[in-house]
Amino acid sequence: MRLILPLSITFITGMIMVLHFFVPHQPIKLLGDNLQEWYMIVASAAIFLGALNLMHVHFRKIKLKLKNWKYSPVTIIGFSVMFVTGLIYGVTEARPFDFLFMNMVAPMASTMFSLLAFFVASAAFRAFRASNWRATLLLTSAFIVMLGQVPIGAMIWDKIPLAKVWLMTIPNTAGQRAVMIGAAMGVVSTSLRMIFGIERSYLGGTD
Amino acid sequence: MASILEKLGNLDRRIIFVLIALSVIIPVTLKLIFPNPVGAEPSRDMYEYVDALPEGCDVLLSFDYGPSTMPELHPMAIALATHLMRKDINVVCMALWPEGASLAQEVMTSVGDSLGKVQYEDWCNLGYKTGGGIMIVRLGSSMNAVFPTDRDNLPWDEIPMLEYISDLTSFDLIITLSAGDPGVPAWVMMAGDRFGVPVGGGCTAVSAPQYYTYLQTGQMVGLLGGLKGAADYETLVGIENGQAIEGMAPQSIAHLVIMSFIIIGNLAYFSQKRKGGRG
Numbered sequence: 001m002r003l004i005l006p007l008s009i010t011f012i013t014g015m016i017m018v019l020h021f022f023v024p025h026q027p028i029k030l031l032g033d034n035l036q037e038w039y040m041i042v043a044s045a046a047i048f049l050g051a052l053n054l055m056h057v058h059f060r061k062i063k064l065k066l067k068n069w070k071y072s073p074v075t076i077i078g079f080s081v082m083f084v085t086g087l088i089y090g091v092t093e094a095r096p097f098d099f100l101f102m103n104m105v106a107p108m109a110s111t112m113f114s115l116l117a118f119f120v121a122s123a124a125f126r127a128f129r130a131s132n133w134r135a136t137l138l139l140t141s142a143f144i145v146m147l148g149q150v151p152i153g154a155m156i157w158d159k160i161p162l163a164k165v166w167l168m169t170i171p172n173t174a175g176q177r178a179v180m181i182g183a184a185m186g187v188v189s190t191s192l193r194m195i196f197g198i199e200r201s202y203l204g205g206t207d
Numbered sequence: 208m209a210s211i212l213e214k215l216g217n218l219d220r221r222i223i224f225v226l227i228a229l230s231v232i233i234p235v236t237l238k239l240i241f242p243n244p245v246g247a248e249p250s251r252d253m254y255e256y257v258d259a260l261p262e263g264c265d266v267l268l269s270f271d272y273g274p275s276t277m278p279e280l281h282p283m284a285i286a287l288a289t290h291l292m293r294k295d296i297n298v299v300c301m302a303l304w305p306e307g308a309s310l311a312q313e314v315m316t317s318v319g320d321s322l323g324k325v326q327y328e329d330w331c332n333l334g335y336k337t338g339g340g341i342m343i344v345r346l347g348s349s350m351n352a353v354f355p356t357d358r359d360n361l362p363w364d365e366i367p368m369l370e371y372i373s374d375l376t377s378f379d380l381i382i383t384l385s386a387g388d389p390g391v392p393a394w395v396m397m398a399g400d401r402f403g404v405p406v407g408g409g410c411t412a413v414s415a416p417q418y419y420t421y422l423q424t425g426q427m428v429g430l431l432g433g434l435k436g437a438a439d440y441e442t443l444v445g446i447e448n449g450q451a452i453e454g455m456a457p458q459s460i461a462h463l464v465i466m467s468f469i470i471i472g473n474l475a476y477f478s479q480k481r482k483g484g485r486g
Contacts, residue, residue, distance in 0.1 A: 036345040040338040092359050109274035121227045122220045125468040129476050149435050151241040152459035161246050172416045
């Protein structure tokens with residue numbers, strides 16, 4: 001039963017959603033619409049589950065004094081302050097939650113993301129080598145795109161932005177499309193394997 | 208010469224960090240502005256498509272990003288909101304990312320107030336709903352079912368500008384400002400391909416190459432890629448001293464510094480290689 005029930009649910013819901021795409025008429029439409037709303041409800045519940053799990057992990061880390069446990073109180077305090085503030089004052093504009101979000105969360109998150117520039121520069125300096133003709137080709141393309149992506153490229157030579165657009169539109173698109181089509185075919189085949197009960201790893205490995 | 212190159216090749220990364228920081232701090236402090244010519248780029252396509260929209264039509268603006276990518280995507284949001292509102296286009300905002308709802312409110316309030324636009328008549332913010340692509344498909348059959356109220360809990364039926372909005376096909380254009388997943392691919396695949404609504408968007412520079420495929424096939428009407436895309440849009444809309452235009456000088460110099468380091472690294476590499484070959 002532990003195997004049959006989840007496999008049956010996956011098969012029925014999967015088939016309904018496949019049919020919903022091709023047959024936009026009743027009763028398939030109603031069933032599909034309801035399942036989509038169910039998905040949103042389950043995904044919302046997963047957010048609460050994630051929050052609870054976050055707290056559990058960090059409280060456990062503090063209790064057992066695991067590696068880097070000293071950062072866990074910061075996470076717990078930050079989470080609790082935002083949660084309580086949102087709960088008491090609401091999340092609408094010009095409320096304490098909004099103030100904290102715009103003046104603390106936003107600058108801190110932007111700062112974290114901006115650190116990427118420093119590491120990219122350091123990594124490029126150490127690893128970006130014209131060691132063979134393929135690497136040289138990649139390096140040349142990267143220089144053209146980096147210059148074409150900023151006004152100084154056009155100031156150096158007005159054809160650099162055009163070269164950047166060509167690189168992005170032709171060779172880049174060809175490569176990207178190959179990756180996307182490959183990934184899409186993988187998604188389709190994995191989905192079909194799950195719907196027909198061939199792929200069962202999502203059940204957690206218990207038969 | 209070879210020993211100098213060898214030393215440069217083993218440069219302490221803290222020196223790289225300091226130089227990168229200076230390449231950003233100095234132009235920002237000196238308020239250096241570089242002219243930003245806009246060529247035949249996807250950002251121009253985006254501008255021209257929006258500019259050709261008739262007055263009074265409805266556009267859905269989805270804020271699918273968080274604070275981490277604000278420096279790149281927020282200027283785009285401001286420039287797009289300014290353009291749409293100047294053209295008296297009704298803007299309905301929503302978010303596929305939880306933080307996007309607050310960012311949408313901030314942009315729409317500041318731009319709306321500066322142009323004398325009224326919330327619920329000229330623009331509204333439906334807020335965030337979870338579900339990504341699946342939620343978009345549901346929006347294709349009913350907007351009201353997904354958003355029974357807006358972000359401030361005002362019921363759908365009490366918002367005057369939503370009177371004629373029933374599903375995604377009610378919109379003349381969907382614009383997504385995307386920092387990842389869910390974002391551009393979900394809107395293109397679900398709203399564009401399935402319901403036939405034109406989709407345009409903006410994204411971080413790092414994810415722009417992935418979305419060029421959608422431009423070539425006509426699945427997207429235009430694309431703003433990174434801070435340059437935002438600066439292009441600010442230039443085309445005529446926003447003076449926009450955040451993105453101001454960011455072009457530091458970004459230009461930072462790019463040159465990174466390229467210089469790559470060249471130095473390669474010179475050191477070849478110098479060492481030659482030395483090794485001789486040895």
